[in-house]
Amino acid sequence: MRRLYLQKERMKDKVTREFQEFWIRTADKVRAYMFCACRNRADAEDLAQDCYLRALRAWGQFDGRASRQAWLFGIARRTRVDWFRRRKREGVALNPENMVQLKKVESKKTSDNKIEKIWEIVRGLNYEQSEVIHLRFAAGLDYAQIAHTLGIPIGTVRSRLHRGLKAIKENVGEWENGP
Amino acid sequence: MDRESIERLAIDSAAGQLNEDAEALLKEYLAEHSEANKWFLDIRDIYGKTQAAFDVKTAFTKQSTGKKPFLKLNWLPVARWAAVVIFAAFIGVTAGRWSKSPTLEPNPQRITASQGPATEQPSFDLESIGESFWREKAVAMLTSPSSRIQKDYVTGPKLWEKYRQFIKEKNYE
DSSP: OOHHHHHHHHHHHHHHHHHHHHHHHHHHHHHHHHHHOOHHHHHHHHHHHHHHHHHHGGGGOOOOOOOOOHHHHHHHHHHHHHHHHHHHTOOOOOOOOOOOOOOOOSSOOHHHHHHHHHHHHHHSSSSSHHHHIIIIIIOOEEEEEEEEHTTTTHHHHHHHHHHHHEEEEEEOOOOOOOO | HHHHHHEEEEEEHHHTOOOOOHHHHHHHHHHHHHHHHHHHHHHHHHHHHHHHHHHHTTTTGTTTTSSSSOOOOOHHHHHHHHHHHHHHHHHHHHHHHSSOOOOSSSSSOOOOOOOOOOOOOOOOHHHHHSHHHHHHHHHHHHHHHHEEEEHHHHOOOOOOOHHHHHHHHHHOO
16 A cells, blocks of 8 residues: 555655656747747746646646647647636627738838837737748647647648748738738 | 649748758759759758747746746645544543533542551560570660661561561571
């Protein structure tokens, strides 16, 4: 009985250490991914914390089919979707499927404005394309990890990324050329 | 190769998803086809700018990394047990306060468990001995101030002396 108890305590310590190391490696990427959705630092921190709590509870259920990071971002994606649904119920106008229309930037076309412009363009993209772009540029996942997170083939990841970047390129070109 | 394929390869190359052989072949192809090279560079440029935009906007997330999360204990079971113990203590204290305390009798009856052996000193009469060598000896010992026998005769032997005598007699047996 005592041996079983000691074994259990050792396992708990091992899981705690593993989780802490994993958190240090991935926390900034998860926060960045959440920030892309909510555009608010406080909400991004809350969502990231929620995501890690869910990951800790399900730590032992990881099946090893993909990387631990891809598994985590699957949880992060579901956390994001739940947040959107909650906001919708509360009456806040933020729907991932009908993104906000692009706003025209009237001021000087400086590099800072270009960054803002690209940020706005990404926000105005199709939901499927923006998901892939968030996972690639904010979270830094590779194609296989993105495919596993979203449950789609790698070819679909490539084509959505290509279409998203093409849309960004066209909109930036229009903005640079001016009305 | 059409524009879409070139652009897709450019994105794959920027994302680090092409192996070395594919990269070498692509480089060779682009060196020979200037228009394809232009498409390649255009899409690579927008890829770089998009990455830069995300890096700038999410720079704050890298500031607070390094601190380990504080994994708190699950306090709920501890709180449950503490509540049970406090409730039991409360019941015990309340029951103890309201119950009657036992009263002592003013003069409890003493019960003699056992009686020890009689501790009377053996007495003897010097007169009954008569004149003899031993009578003289006995008188001298009794009258001597430092005589232990005299002390015992007067005050009675102490417990330690009684014990020593008991051990001697036992050994002689």
